[in-house]
Amino acid sequence: DTEVTQTPKHLVMGMTNKKSLKCEQHMGHRAMYWYKQKAKKPPELMFVYSYEKLSINESVPSRFSPECPNSSLLNLHLHALQPEDSALYLCASSQGNRGTNTEAFFGQGTRLTVV
Amino acid sequence: LAKTTQPISMDSYEGQEVNITCSHNNIATNDYITWYQQFPSQGPRFIIQGYKTKVTNEVASLFIPADRKSSTLSLPRVSLSDTAVYYCLVGDSGSARQLTFGSGTQLTVLP
Numbered sequence: 001d002t003e004v005t006q007t008p009k010h011l012v013m014g015m016t017n018k019k020s021l022k023c024e025q026h027m028g029h030r031a032m033y034w035y036k037q038k039a040k041k042p043p044e045l046m047f048v049y050s051y052e053k054l055s056i057n058e059s060v061p062s063r064f065s066p067e068c069p070n071s072s073l074l075n076l077h078l079h080a081l082q083p084e085d086s087a088l089y090l091c092a093s094s095q096g097n098r099g100t101n102t103e104a105f106f107g108q109g110t111r112l113t114v115v
Numbered sequence: 116l117a118k119t120t121q122p123i124s125m126d127s128y129e130g131q132e133v134n135i136t137c138s139h140n141n142i143a144t145n146d147y148i149t150w151y152q153q154f155p156s157q158g159p160r161f162i163i164q165g166y167k168t169k170v171t172n173e174v175a176s177l178f179i180p181a182d183r184k185s186s187t188l189s190l191p192r193v194s195l196s197d198t199a200v201y202y203c204l205v206g207d208s209g210s211a212r213q214l215t216f217g218s219g220t221q222l223t224v225l226p
Contacts, residue, residue, distance in 0.1 A: 045214065088156065090159075091158075092158070104161065104214055105161070
């Protein structure tokens with residue numbers, strides 16, 4: 001199984017809502033990533049978890065809250081978002097060990113619209 | 116983190132070989148070079164990775180000169196379905212930031 005599964009595929013939420021994005025992989029990868037991608041722009045790194053610990057937070061606003069419950073799951077909790085947060089949110093995973101194959105696998109993304 | 120520079124866009128015709136070059140002048144000793152392909156509204160997909168000289172797989176070839184300050188992704192005999200954005204990434208496999216994307220190259224294959 002070389003898939004990264006993201007749910008939901010589409011999400012529309014109001015600015016006062018609380019929602020969560022989910023990501024799952026069963027490849028035994030120990031590094032997991034959240035990205036935000038706006039139209040015609042490259043993916044922008046938000047958070048990195050390494051061995052279930054948050055290792056990178058790229059100065060992301062606190063209305064985005066990541067969580068890694070175990071080595072296979074990654075969540076992104078959303079609260080009080082703004083319309084400019086509308087984007088494609090991508091999850092990825094990789095082995096995470098130095099010197100090994102660094103091929104990363106990406107999910108299909110969640111298309112988020114904030115209204 | 117090594118910065119990468121790629122052409123913003125390229126056009127090609129079906130059946131031609133396409134070469135996309137990436138500059139990474141401050142590449143570090145431990146850094147690998149990795150290329151990803153992305154179609155609209157999909158996640159990026161790994162194409163190829165290399166450290167030096169030449170790497171080939173069933174999809175592409177990657178050429179890396181001795182100084183490693185640049186690399187060239189070669190796509191043989193492209194088809195319309197190869198129209199996508201191609202990203203060159205440079206990073207240490209042990210660094211969590213090794214998956215930082217640059218601006219990418221929009222390749223358009225014309226009939």
